[in-house]
Amino acid sequence: PTVFESGTSFVNALTKGKLSFDLVLMDYNMPGMNGIEASQMTHRNLPDVKIILITAFDFAESEALANGLLYVRKPVSMSALSRILQHVIEVPALVRGSN
Numbered sequence: 001p002t003v004f005e006s007g008t009s010f011v012n013a014l015t016k017g018k019l020s021f022d023l024v025l026m027d028y029n030m031p032g033m034n035g036i037e038a039s040q041m042t043h044r045n046l047p048d049v050k051i052i053l054i055t056a057f058d059f060a061e062s063e064a065l066a067n068g069l070l071y072v073r074k075p076v077s078m079s080a081l082s083r084i085l086q087h088v089i090e091v092p093a094l095v096r097g098s099n
Contacts, residue, residue: 008032014045021049023088028055028064036063050088 002019004010007030013019024042028035039051053064056074064071072084 006031006033007035007038011038011041011045014042017045021046023085024049024051026051026053028053028057028060036060036067036069039067039069052084052088 002021004013007026009032010026011033024039026035026038026042030038033041035053035055039053042049042051051069053060053069053071054074054076055061055064055071061071061073070084070088072080
């Protein structure tokens with residue numbers, strides 16, 4: 001995992017082109033720019049990245065959905081986080097060949 005101190009530092013790192021992610025857990029309330037703004041800029045650089053917005057704000061849930069993001073409500077339990085990660089991470093089915 002990689003941790004950034006703000007939405008701005010995360011987006012700046014992405015725009016330099018040195019980082020790539022499959023999954024991002026992003027708080028709504030961050031210094032510099034909020035999670036919605038950061039996720040919009042992230043999708044410009046990494047259109048296929050999956051982003052889960054973490055928020056305690058009711059209004060942020062509708063913003064998250066309007067921007068095609070999944071969200072988790074604070075406080076986040078381990079079981080809730082586990083469920084959403086299982087939903088997001090696709091595990092390919094084992095296919096047995098007929099050799």
